[in-house]
Amino acid sequence: MPAESLSFIFLNAALANNFVLALFLGLCPFLGVSGKLDTAVPMGIATSFVMLVSSISAFGINWILTSLEIEFLRLISYIVVIASAVQLVEMVLKKFSPALFHSLGIFLPLITTNCAILGLALFQTFKEYDFLQSLAYALGAGAGFTLAIVLMAGLRERLALANLPTPAQGAAMSLMLGGLLSLVFMGFAGLGGQ
Amino acid sequence: MSLHNPHIDWQTFTDGLWKENPVFVMLLGMCPVLAVTNSAINALAMGLATTFVLLASGLLVSLLRHQIPKQVRIATYILIIATFVTIVDYLIQAISLELYNALGAFIQLIVVNCMILGRAEAYASKHRVAKSLLNALGMGLGFTFALLCLGVVREVLGAGSLFGVDLFGSQFEPWVVMVLPPGGFIVLGGWLLLFEWLRERRAAAQLEKEAARAR
Known part of the structure; x- marks a missing residue:
């Protein structure tokens, strides 16, 4: 288990190794939903929530799979958990904010195939983070995703004119x-490790 | 089966290559497209791995299309895809550890490539086996072609080499930014710009020809 501090993990995932702009994860919603700020912000929050839930579940699943020595089932179990978490978010949104539910449209169920989330679960397993470190990683990744998609939405609202x-x-x-945004984020590269 | 049909649907095959190219036209499966194309060999390996998963999942989904209940079809497709991705993951690890390390988590992330799920849902679940396989092959080759387009440009500009062979000699100053993340976005944007421009020119020429015929 690497001895990285929680704040380092958070900043690293949010800025220096931003999931969208440096690791190319979650590009479909990044390009698809970033047309307007009104939809970009809830999309970022919904994705962050799914990230948090799946990170916690992935940690538990990995523990079970390793103790049973059936790691080859990891990928399949992760994707099932993520799909259920997305279903949960979808039901909550449909109940409490139908307008938002409709404006996100097809991109809401597509969070399942958002590689940022599966990527998060896989990376935290590869890096052998403990529970708190995984939490910090998930929060950082969510914050980074939201930041990137909101920045992009702001730029594209200008571009439309x-x-x-x-x-x-x-x-x-x-x-x-x-590409330009990604170039800007490379300025943070000195902050983090790999 | 359609193999006995003289009018075998070559269009289902060629559509994926060019007219409905998953990357350049439909903008699907962007994540691996940008992430692993920093060299041509990585791009080729990724393209072939994805093609294999497309073919295998297309075959199985098409075979089982009457057995899979409608309500749980998406979950079933994802499980089928995940199974084949696990196989590919272990295969690549066995064939070349170097390649496996270069591609990293992106092999496992083939599961969430929206193009594969899209093909299963939109094509393989509605068509016969032979047709689905043909379509999957076309899409897979189109995807590989697009990855190669990016990988070649990025490797030549960013490292001054192609498939690891040095091209320009020692005085060449590589554009390092091209193999870094921003290069991926910019090169893909450039390709899209080029194709859009060509399409527009062709459409304009078509219009002119029709106008001349009308006169």
Whole structure:
């Protein structure tokens, strides 16, 4: 178990190794839901919540699987837990905020296939974090994801007003913007380890 | 089966290669596209691994399409995909440990590649085995092609080499940023820009031809 402090793990996951901009995880919602700030913020929060739940469950599952020595089932068990966590969030949102539920649309169930979440569960297993470290890692990853998607949404709201040549309208320019954001986040690289 | 049909649907195969290319047109499965394409060999390995999972899961989903209950189909597809990804994961580890370390967690993350689930849901669950396999092969090769497009550009510019072979000699100053994360975004943005521009030019030429014919 690595002896990294909790604050280091948090900052590392949120900034220096931002899940979206440095590790390329969770790009589908990052490109798909970042059109407007109103949907980007709840999407970030919902994803962070699923991350937290799946991180805790993944920790428990990994403990069980290792003690039974059936680690090859890890991937399958993780994905099942994540799918259930997403289902939970979906039901809660549908009950308490139907408007939000509809504006997130297809991207809500697609959190299941958001690689940021499975990536988080896998990385925390590879790095052999203990329980508190896993929690800090999940919180940091969630904060980083929310930060990236909100920044991107702000940029794209501005971009919508800009006068672009027609081939550049759409995904190409969003990717270029993502590249610039990622370049900016590389400035944090001195902060963290790998 | 459609193999006896003289009008074998080559279109289901070729669509994936170009017209409905999963990466350049549908923008699916972005995460591995950007993450592992910092060298051409990684891109090729990732593309082939994904193609294998696509083929195997397409086969199984298509075979079981009448047995899988509608309510739990997504969960079933994910379990099928996860099984094959686990197989690929152990296979690559057995074949080349070096490659396995370079690709890291992204092999296991093939599970959450939305393209594979999308194919299972939209195609394999509705079509016969041969057709599903053809479609999966087309999509997989299209995906590999797109990965190679990115990997080649990024490796040539970022490291001055191709498939590990040095291209420019020692005086070449590599654009390190191209093998770093921002390079992935920028190169893919550049490819999309190029394709969009070509498509627009072709559409404009088409319009002109029709206008000339009308005159």
